[in-house]
Amino acid sequence: xxxxxxxCMMALLAALAGxxxxxxxxxxxSDFKAFRDYFIKxxxxxxxxxxxxxxxxxxxxxxxxxxxxxxxxxxxxxxDRGKAMFATxxxxxxxxxxxxxxxxxxxxxxYPYFDEATGKVVTLELxxxxxxxxxxxEPYSYVKDEMASLTAYMxxxxxxxxxxxxxxxxxxxxxxxxxxxxxxYTRRGQLNFSCASCHVQNPGxxxxxxxxxxxxxxxxxxxxxxxxxNGMGTISRRFVTCNSQVRGVPLAPQDELYRDVEYFLTYMxxxxxVAGPGARP
Amino acid sequence: xxxxxxxxxTAVTLATATAAxxxxxxxxxxxxxxxxxxxxxxxxxxxxRWTVTEDALAAAxxxxxxxxxxxxxxxxxxxxxxxxxxxxxxxxxQEAWRxxxxx
Amino acid sequence: MRLxxxxxxxxxxxxxxxxxxxxxxxxxxxxxxMPGQALAFDRAKGNCLTCHxxxxxxxxxxxxxxxxxxxxxxxxxxxxxxIVFDETRRNxxxxxxxxxxxxxxxxxxxxSVVDFLxxx
Numbered sequence: 001x002x003x004x005x006x007x008c009m010m011a012l013l014a015a016l017a018g019x020x021x022x023x024x025x026x027x028x029x030s031d032f033k034a035f036r037d038y039f040i041k042x043x044x045x046x047x048x049x050x051x052x053x054x055x056x057x058x059x060x061x062x063x064x065x066x067x068x069x070x071x072x073x074x075x076x077x078x079x080d081r082g083k084a085m086f087a088t089x090x091x092x093x094x095x096x097x098x099x100x101x102x103x104x105x106x107x108x109x110x111y112p113y114f115d116e117a118t119g120k121v122v123t124l125e126l127x128x129x130x131x132x133x134x135x136x137x138e139p140y141s142y143v144k145d146e147m148a149s150l151t152a153y154m155x156x157x158x159x160x161x162x163x164x165x166x167x168x169x170x171x172x173x174x175x176x177x178x179x180x181x182x183x184x185y186t187r188r189g190q191l192n193f194s195c196a197s198c199h200v201q202n203p204g205x206x207x208x209x210x211x212x213x214x215x216x217x218x219x220x221x222x223x224x225x226x227x228x229x230n231g232m233g234t235i236s237r238r239f240v241t242c243n244s245q246v247r248g249v250p251l252a253p254q255d256e257l258y259r260d261v262e263y264f265l266t267y268m269x270x271x272x273x274v275a276g277p278g279a280r281p
Numbered sequence: 282x283x284x285x286x287x288x289x290x291t292a293v294t295l296a297t298a299t300a301a302x303x304x305x306x307x308x309x310x311x312x313x314x315x316x317x318x319x320x321x322x323x324x325x326x327x328x329x330r331w332t333v334t335e336d337a338l339a340a341a342x343x344x345x346x347x348x349x350x351x352x353x354x355x356x357x358x359x360x361x362x363x364x365x366x367x368x369x370x371x372x373x374x375q376e377a378w379r380x381x382x383x384x
Numbered sequence: 385m386r387l388x389x390x391x392x393x394x395x396x397x398x399x400x401x402x403x404x405x406x407x408x409x410x411x412x413x414x415x416x417x418m419p420g421q422a423l424a425f426d427r428a429k430g431n432c433l434t435c436h437x438x439x440x441x442x443x444x445x446x447x448x449x450x451x452x453x454x455x456x457x458x459x460x461x462x463x464x465x466x467i468v469f470d471e472t473r474r475n476x477x478x479x480x481x482x483x484x485x486x487x488x489x490x491x492x493x494x495x496s497v498v499d500f501l502x503x504x
Binding site for chain 1: 433434435443444445446447472477479481482486487488
Binding site for chain 2: 031034035038181182185186187188189190192194196200244247248249251257
């Protein structure tokens, strides 16, 4: 009798625990499928790979303007500069290639990754500055041209490779993914916009004369040469400016939360090709 | 009799109006600023400070530095209201964000 | 003679009271500095053209519907003002900024914008 009762208790507890786990379960794979299907369904005439071209995939006129400048891409100088930086040793005698697999060539598609040793997300920009610091050099600003040149070169050598962001079944990785997801969908700033307000709810629509890019693959072409900025912009720069545009005080570049957002957003674009560096209006 | 009543009414009206318009002092500003800064600190803890709140705080401090405490107090109160609105937004969004997720 | 003096005195006092009350009132509720159209088109204020096509504005966005036939479509002035104040109350996923709730526009400015919209 007592044994039956305790077995019943165990079954009940197991059932409850199972239910609680299901309710809280973070399922990136399911989110990924839903996210991708949403954009495919909304834009049935856009080939999947084309989403990485942002507003150009949404607007034919804009695309024509873009194709007109593609013979002399405005980011060429940044790629050349990045290549030269890669070829220049640090004070320590080592160079950027020594910090990365395959000498840093053709690896853009693996970033960001979850570092199980530290329990944090590592982005390409962060990895580059860590490389510098490990070799006795001062870190670069995340929002200025040196970082943009380095990431432009690394993206360029990886063009066409498919994004392959991994989320290990480590509760810390799942938590980082979910923090990024939460940030992406949370309204902020006096203007009350979330990232999703523009890039999930209104891709292809215009705000004044600007065409909004779809969130699917939105980081695939980074860093970008932005005509409006008359210069290059890193992922960090873009996150910071988006925040201030909605009248929210930005986080510091490469804040842990921004890295989580990049983790979530890049994962949502898995399978799409590296298209950086890019050009935007 | 009527005259005396009229004078009384005028006096009360003037007193009320004057109280509403009484020049703010530096002490008034310090109180208002402290309240605004406390609210903005809470907004910061929620990672949801607004740029306009920071601008309002800066403008209030500038007015105080110039000795215009009426403007400074008004500015600080505006900043506090903005900070409170940003806190309300962050708190509501703690659960509301889930409704926007693509599923 | 005495009556005339009293009347004159009363009139002066009444004028003073009226003036003081008006002054006190405007110290709290501010009439907008800008007329409705200017408020609607200014990027730092309503910035309505970012999302809405409105007659008289250039290069509008299309995130929201065009704002035309407003008097016909929104005969209830309060309903229109409520949309500008906080459209998320009607539609929780609306991307329209809550101009009133988030203190982007004052109540008086919202009324002024509504006046303008009623001319479109």
